[in-house]
Amino acid sequence: MLGLKDLSCTFDVSAPFLTRLISRLPKQEVKAVSGVSFGVRRGETLALVGESGCGKSTLARLLAGLYKPTAGSIDFEGFVEKSSGSPDFERDIAGRLNMIFQDPYASLNPRMRIADIIAEPLETLHPDWTKEAVEKRVRESAELVRLPESALAKFPHQFSGGQRQRISIARALAARPEFLICDEPTSALDVSVQAQVLNLMKELQLEFGITYLFISHNLAVVHHMSDRVGVMYLGKLVELASRDDLFRNPKHPYSRMLLDAIPHLKETGKARTPVQGEVPSPLNPPSGCAFHPRCPRATEICRTTPPQFKGIDIVPGSAAPGSETARYCACHHPL
Template identity: 50%
Template sequence: MALLNIEDIRIEFPSRRGTLVAVDGVSLSLEKGEILGVVGESGAGKSTIGNAVIGLLEAPGRLAGGAVLLNGERIDTLSAAQKRKVRGRRIGMIFQDPLTSLDPLQTVESQLVETMQVHLNLSHDEAKKRAIQLLVQVGIDKPELRVKQYPHQFSGGMRQRVVIALALCCEPEVIIADEPTTALDVSIQAQILELLKKLCREEQVGMIIITHDMGVIADVTDRVAVLYHGKLVEQGPTSKILGDPDHPYTRSLISAVPRPDIKLKRFPLVTYIEDVKTPAQPLDLATHWLGQRRDFGSRTDGPLVQVRDLSMRFVLKSALLKRNQRTLDAVKRVNFSIGEGEVFGLVGESGSGKSTVARLISGLYTPSEGSVNFGGVDLTALKGEKQLNPFRRQIQMIFQDPFSSLNPRMRVLDIVAEPIRFHKLAASEAEARRIVADLLDVVGLGDRAAERFPHEFSGGQRQRICIARALATRPRFLICDEPTSALDVSIQAQILNLLKDLQEELGLTMLFISHDLPVIRQMCDRVGVMRYGELLEVAETEELFERPQHPYSQHLLGLMPRLQSMSREGLDVVAG
């Protein structure tokens, strides 16, 4: 008898417009100690199945057919109170977004202790002791101190570790992990995945891991199930699915995964998907609005961006006496340069200072020490809006989470037009609207998108809106801070191809920050490796990936999934 059986389930979401069938006739099984991967695009039904298993389908969603059995006992027909006893105790859940899983008003200790006391026969002191042990288990330093802190005091990667500790705290029989490592860098991801594998091996816990990361699938899973539009199109051993898939959708999906071992001219697209974006025609910069950047002057002799001894110190606890202050050195005397037209990458663990460097260059933070020189001008010496605004126009930023970057109450037209209006780049409102329509065409959305709101778009489409807004000032320098980390591989391929095309056609200079090393290899000319706020190594991309010099760089690259079983057939490889 299997540990978990999902038998021919059908999940429906009734609405005034009819009934949406989110999952249609899917059957899966999970054995003790086994890790089953579930892959597919956004909307395929992966997370919906996970929510149905633990009884968390959002109304009006309903399980319209089939059954879910845990150790032969049917659990989908249990009462709400009975399902609450199963959740956490027998089935643990790791969600993608740790902020939605944690109570911002309670300390980590309170949340762990409460969960354990509800489900386990532990005293308060026993639960507190186990809470600290769990933080050690998931790799959180100084657990006695960190357990007393609130979720907002942790980085994204650290919050996800806390969520994993919560899922493990009651020693469940089954764990459902929904994109558990999306926001984690490669070293932390390796630690978390090794922890989950060890748990499954030693405790015979069964795990369903829902992810779009084929590296995770290759490294962790025993079997893989592939979903498309709510239907199961293929399942089998991981080596078979990745190495020799039968279904054309699976083959297309795997082809779009960024390669860690070779550099490609373009990312292959998932051609099986009906709405895949075809490459746009090259821009004629002699006539196109985006090519009219003459007011920025000629190309700079030497680097466009020069970072000298850049440091950033955050005060964690203020005090009247300076010696009693608690501070964090997030960036420590960092030096690097970016040539005009170059794509420079920054990699490193969560908390290494990558995003802090980006915010210092863009002017969102003021450095504690050092300088940022842009086009021959020391930006850190400028004062007031009048001096800063011309440079803010030239430097634009694309953030990791497109939804939080967009005002939900504004239409796309006004979101994209806002910087055009602010910097007075259009002679009239009619011209501003024409420019917005043109930009939406450039990023592959079409001018009809202008009248819609952000919530009406998918994650990949929202990131295209952010790119259109970043281009609206005709920038010279684009900072991309994890622009595709939360996207499916097919959408990621589209967005990265778009950024490649725009960089080549417009001659954009880019700072590209990512914890996804295969993406860095495909996108960047040179790469800097950061750890604990220090820049350890800077090298040409291929030189770094083939012959890293610093021990930490070697360690980081050694953790990268190789995906050697995946076919290279049809890939357009860069020579050399």
């Protein structure tokens, strides 16, 4: 349904031109996303995990057409976005691909009533709809996320975080999208509300057959929600596998490190390995494999040569490229 090829996004974060000239500073760039390729099948939930700053939100915004790629391409059901040309991608995908943003406090306009917030995308997408048709869809969408009808006349500040995130979901669902990008939809919520929102999202997937790209740094949430998981590190995808393969038998030492940090009910008392080291600055990424300074398996080749992101066969022939069990990993010494 969705395919990305060598997708990259670089931000220019240099000091202003004159300051740079006077203090003789070089130009500085952040490679927020670099060379990411993967595909998402219709009806599945693909999760993206990784530490803060690894480029998850940037990737989500690229897919939603909010940022332009610096290189590479995105193909959503035949609509292609490239660094050059295709100015209409955002318009082509409007209504079919939608996004729920990370921060439920910042993503709702405080001056608009809830009914208008949910109706806004509909009015842009379907200018020919009557007022009654829009109102009906707004009420249906609110009902889907179990917002009471009285909520529609209120303003965002009158709601709690969990309710706001449900409003965001109602807005994203109003146009009945086929593909929903969820950027940490529940990370601002407490655990019990988180469970409610996640289960609601699963129900909606069953009901409408929505495909999800689900971004989170919470591995328990990812395990609950996803069919396949991609692990990102410093702007790159380092491993892609089905959920069970990844959780049972990770191949990349970074995935292993993330999984080792999860508390385990059966192993209470056992010392857990904390995630070691810090994410290096994306302004100045390490040479070779970006993970090598933190990697217990690193050797000389890791310091010099960036590993390729390629398919790995665990049982020979079991994982044809593109099949559900295909696994990919970017590591010189996979586990």
